[in-house]
Amino acid sequence: MAEKSVEEGKEKFEPVIVGFFCRWCTSEAADLAGTIRLQYPPNIRPIRVMCSGFIDPIYVLKAFLEGADGVLIGGCHLGECHYINGNYKAQTRVKVIKEVMKSLGLEEERLRLEWISTSEGLKFAEVANEFTEQIRRMGPNPLKKLKRE
Amino acid sequence: MRVPYFPGCSLKDFADNFEKSAFASASVLGVELVELPEWYCCGVVAPLEEDELIRKVAPARNFLRTKELGGNKLVTLCSMCYNTLKLTNLYMKKNPDKLERINSFMDEEENYDGTVEVIHFLELLRDIVGFEKMREKVKKPLKGLKVAPYYGCLLLRPKEVAIDSLEKPTVMEDLLKSLGAEIVNSPLKKTCCGSYQVINNKEVASKLVYKIITAVTKRGGEAVVTSCPLCHYNLDSLQKDLSDKYPGYKEVPVFYFTQLMALAFGLEEEVLGLEKHEVNPLNLLKSKGLI
Amino acid sequence: MRVGVFVCHCGRNIAGTLNIEKIKEEVAKHSGVVHVEDYIFMCSDPGQKLIRDRIKEKNLDAVVVSACSPSLHEKTFRNNAASVGLNPYKVEIANIREWASWPHEGKPEEATEKAIKIIKATVEKVKSNIPLEPLSVPVTRKVLVIGGGIAGIQASLDIANAGLEVYLVEKKPSIGGKMAQFSETFPTLDCPQCIETPKMTEVANHPNIHLYAYSEVVDVSGFVGNFKVKVKRKATYVDWNKCTGCSECAKVCPVKVSSEYDVGVSQRKAIYIMFPQAVPNKATIDPEHCLRLVYGKGCGLCAKTCPAGAINFEQKEKIEEIDVGAIIVATGFDVMDPSLLTEYGGGKYKDVISALQFERILAPSGPTGGKVVRPSDGKEPKTVVFVQCAGSRDPEHYMPYCSKVCCMYTAKQALLYKHAVPNGHAYVFYIDVRTDGKGYEEFYERVLREAEATYLRGKVAEIYKEDGKLKVLGVDTLTGKGVEINADLVVLATAAVPSEGIKELAKVLRIQTDEYGWLKEAHLKLRPLETATSGIFIAGAAQFIRDITDTVSHASGAAAKALSLLSRNRIEREPLVAEVNEEICSGCGNCVEACTYQAIKIDPETNIAKINTALCEGCGACQASCPSAAIQLTNSYKKQLFEMISILAKE
């Protein structure tokens, strides 16, 4: 990575965040953020999916096990799902994963579910900023360290 | 049933007849109001600033005392205490960070966790005792007594603390009906009596009292019923001047709802403390055969 | 697999930030990629030709275009590839403009890194895409219009005139809607009888329109082009084939009921025709009040009187099934019940009425013949107070939105009142006067001059009765003084609200409503006539309160949308639907529960999930619910997601 700013003799940690974005809203919001040139950190690596209700919890697990430091799921606001209630399904599934992660001390804060509608480019950029910062503060996915050991 | 009870300043002196009549009628209903062993000023007229948390410490202490008594409901009689305690309590529940700071002001005491619920005695009567049960205890129905409930401000506003519908409350009406009284509905039953402005702006309070009372008498009301010592003071004592000012002005006595309860339950007259009233209620009560 | 990757510069939009050479170098290394090429504008004619040529030359069997958002040019590039014989579903877009170059302008290296990851992940996806053909389905070239107000009437006539059949379903005994209740319309002061009634008659006589009055839509299944609709035709207890609309029955009926058409200002009978110009002009018996129907015996005066012998107390409701290709929802609005406004004495004082009630009082054809009298004692009110925003613009207690038409109709009512009671005086409490329409501001100015009404800028606090008058407590914020008015009549401009039962109807139609119940459009700005469910359109105030001008325009727009959909005999659907691997499916039914469209059933014979691709909308909720990978979404296979994730998640 280009800017390797040095902090207390250590490399600044650049988190990798995998994003799953509903094509009807959060993907559009990300488009909008780009179109109006809102700047946010490049750490989020997006995947465009049909609906937040499409996201199998196993994908989240897979992302973490592949080394992602954070996972961001973006869906339509409740009541605004293009498929009527896909986002409720997403919410239920995310709750299961979070509950499992929480029980096992696996830092469930690394997974975030956000409702970002088509028009909320600004919110998208804000969430991207804030979440990247949060993950940066939390440090790398412990799995990476475990791998190195 | 034993319920922790917060009296507040006036109930111990100026309005001791309110407390006495409440205690007496509560015991008829099998309710024992247990005074907090140690209590602090409620903080009268809820401290509304966001940045001065020290004013909310006294209520927090009262809630701690409540928990020590083994209760999670705290009953008040005075409307103003109710309002202040309830608002402060809600504030603390809604803002855990602020609660933490409030707790930090009380270093030696345990932390308050926001689990006490403040209720007004009227709510206890309506929701826990039930007006039907009250009706059973009535020995001397207040037949023919035309009373106008007066809520004032603090039982109904702001909406977070309202014990009843903001615009169309019925709790006092229902209570008085169960005692056998006839209800006179005045549109000004929710209008402010002038509150503490009686000290700086007596005229203002006086004008409001005139409006409130004439709205009652115009509709045939013979008495006003309240649940606040300050309302009682304004509505009762300021009427004396009004008689001088407005020829033909008709004075009406002002009661605490608990006095009418005690009366209807057939309790001894002395618990009513009627001698404290400025507008003499005796004639009215005699004329209705209630004493 | 031979994948070609085409990297667009988009002028400087992409190339200005991203290192194109680096991208090409990295992507070329990725397995399966046999060709990488860049160009300044991939979407231009030469750019597209370049892709076509390479597909042929390099024998590519999949293409990734790294350019702008797929919502812009996915179709363009897919069609382009299809023209040289590559299946369009073997083309995928990697969005490196909106998602990489633009939002990370100051960080070219990281942005390039991110773009490479996005492209590689897209290559992985396209490698496992399977070629698909669009699903083509036949359509029923008929339209269902729900709601017979001016919106439904206009939409029906437009479609019927274009030669398609229309079913117009209205829940009341007559069409006409709210407009038929108005006195006169702003800003022209036309009477609705003069301008709406002819359209109503046209509906009744149109050979292409099937009018189902006093009917309700109870079930809708199917999908765009092929809806199956169940309509409940409620029992009227009058044989409408025989009824001549002579009204003799109503004359003898002994039961009086508050009139819905007159909003309680007058009474109707238990057997009634809604209003003289009703279409159809047929009598209906109200079963809740008819003595014969309530007690099961007795009365029957109407039956004895009816010269046509049309009364039939044994009539039963019927369910009829109809097939249509498109649906237009034109269910309009209602006004908030004034009794909800307790602080204004609504429902408590007879002389505190809603503006719609005042319309009936003002209407020359109304119960008072246009004479303005107040409900309590029939006296002419000399002081009338109009309260605007009664329940509107009040997020704390009622509706947060502006009801949009109240400013104008209040002005109109003040004027009509002045015409009717020249020595009376009107006060209007307002917050802002909004006159956003052609001729509206001019009309408002006319009212100010002509009606001599006192406009007071402030919101009324409360209203109560004192000494026989209605005491209105308000404020005039312009002078900074409190205001008290002793009024004879108070007219509340109560908030417009979605029509009753709309939420249930929306459920039946599988369309969405917003938190208040207004129908939700597909896109507020760009698709205001469509719902998210294809084939279902909205006309008029069902979407949000609008005046007659806008309603009629909106309805014609919805009609045009339906006509354009049904202009062909077949329509094409995206083939991205779910598919089941029967070997793996254990028939647990999780997918059945997860499917919003009832597109999945468990086959009782095999105990395996079966998909009705016609109903599947391709959301993929089923695949997320399946514990094994037995049900998957075409071209969004778990394998593809896994590969993409493993590329993106690595440092």
Add this chain to the structure above:
Amino acid sequence: MEGAFLESNPENKGNIKKIKESVNRFLQQLLEKKVVEWVLTPYINPENPLPERRIITKPEEAIKADPLTPVIPGFPMSTFVSEITREKPISKPLAVLLKPCEAASLVELVKFRQANLDNLLTIGVDCYGSYHVLDFKKMVEEGEKPFERMINALKNNKGDELFRTACKTCLKPVAENTDLNVGIIGVNNLFIQANTSKGTETLKKIGLKIVENKERDQKIKELIEERGEKRKGMFKEFLKELHGLHKLNKFFEDCINCHNCMEVCPICFCKECFFESELHPYVYEKYIKFTIEEGTIQELEGKLQFHLGRLIHMSTSCVSCGLCEQACPQEIKLFKLCGPVSENVQKSFNYRAGEKLEETPPITTFYEEDLGLTEKQAE
């Protein structure tokens, strides 16, 4: 609750031999009176110290039935029921004897359409605790009688250190969803408890006298409360042991990816486990490839993916039977993982697996209130 006492002779009170005999006589009567045609029950296996599962059809076979045996040999009974009834309901009435955890898992399987209760008479068997198959075997081989040991522990109400962890923390000593229960807890004699009208009918058909039994209710309640306390403390400890990725990794150090835990799990009903599909790296060739390319790391990921993924799939329906732990050849204490995690997950949805047939599993329903939304919206 209501039901009937099986043993009326007061002299036989608490006689262990009589208890076994009484139950078998009851099964015999079911067959004799043609209440059912078949009985699926644990059965004494003369070849092996462990009981087997057998469908008996003749009344005289009931003598060797062993429904109260304190062990679950291999697969749970619910899996057998699923095998028999999944494709179509069975043709003749069948009684099946289930331990409470087996009964609960059967309920979950029915919800997932993997079993059919038509024509089934479900009989729960009170379970004070059961032993690990290996312990059970050893006991028998050494001449100790596991059933008597369990009954003695029950009589003295002191538990047994040797019980499986899942049993020590079990809050379901009595089945909740069966038509009948064979009651040994809270009674001196054997008590058949009827939970459904079908159950009551059955007792009447056999000619048993139906009585109320409040004492048993109370005793059961006390037992559950006592266990609940213990369970709370133990679960807290377990989660502490597993807290964080490092500890979790250590926990699975010995895992050999054999997937026995999945095989034996009553909730894992998939025909092909997702984690054994081609998408997963522990397929032989891939496994070797990753080992060569990236050291042995993929092994860790594969394990975690399997175990955490499985947890995500089944924790909403886990009935805490602990069979995964018993099945593990590496003696990984898997119950420490799935017990407390599943409890947390289910609590968060206000759901208890196996409790009510009509309740839908949280993962297939999407109620707003499950997600605490109502509260949020109210604000």
Add this chain to the structure above:
Amino acid sequence: MKGSLILKKVNSEFIRKIVEVSGVNVFACYQCGRCSASCPLVEEMDILPNQMVRLVQLGNEEVLNTATPWICATCFSCTARCPLGIDIAKLAEALRSISLRKNIDKVKINQISFGELMKLPQIALVSNFRKNTSVS
């Protein structure tokens, strides 16, 4: 109050202070005046409650010199009726507090006659002092 408002620069520092003390977002107000229409003491005030809000919106510190906040009896009628949920009673309290924190008391106990003092209910005295003096 006469004269024109010269809005060179809105005193945002003052507004920020008010927001900090009251927690009320005054910008939400669209000046419908319902607070004033609902206020039972409006006759006594020099400016209406909605005008008080207006001055705060404009960052005009003159609002501190008006009588209105001091006539307010904290009856919450304005708060309860405001269509936008603005807590105007809280705003008035903030305005009083800002003045009181400069150690200016609005009432002095020695101004009240002894007879009055003995007669008045405790609640009136305490609440008055709470709202009108810097001692709390």
